Amino acid sequence: MIYISHDISVIIETCNMLGVLYAGTLVEYAPTSELVSNPLHPYTKGLLGSYPSIKGEIKKLNPIPGEPPDLIDPPSGCRFHPRNPLKEKVCIEKEPELRLIDDRHYVACHLV
Numbered sequence: 001m002i003y004i005s006h007d008i009s010v011i012i013e014t015c016n017m018l019g020v021l022y023a024g025t026l027v028e029y030a031p032t033s034e035l036v037s038n039p040l041h042p043y044t045k046g047l048l049g050s051y052p053s054i055k056g057e058i059k060k061l062n063p064i065p066g067e068p069p070d071l072i073d074p075p076s077g078c079r080f081h082p083r084n085p086l087k088e089k090v091c092i093e094k095e096p097e098l099r100l101i102d103d104r105h106y107v108a109c110h111l112v
Contacts, residue, residue: 020047028041035105040107040112041080041112046062050064067083077093078094
């Protein structure tokens with residue numbers, strides 16, 4: 001079954017595998033526990049830092065800066081680069097390929 005949601009906390013609680021999409025592109029895919037404990041893509045890191053936890057200690061939320069891209073005219077290279085403070089020249093020029101990093105953990109990022 002595929003469960004699509006904008007509520008990452010629900011996905012974390014109910015799914016074994018987690019795929020993170022940004023602007024219609026799969027940027028990270030891994031077993032949920034691995035992705036939550038070791039996010040690799042800057043968008044995934046931002047997403048996990050921007051929702052409140054209902055368990056554990058209270059943490060400061062860190063919203064992702066900027067605005068989502070125009071999907072009719074998306075940015076060149078990595079679609080997340082306009083919002084990524086760590087971007088490099090390659091991020092602007094070339095779209096990253098989804099690649100296997102570790103046992104069932106895939107990421108599309110030049111910086112990983």
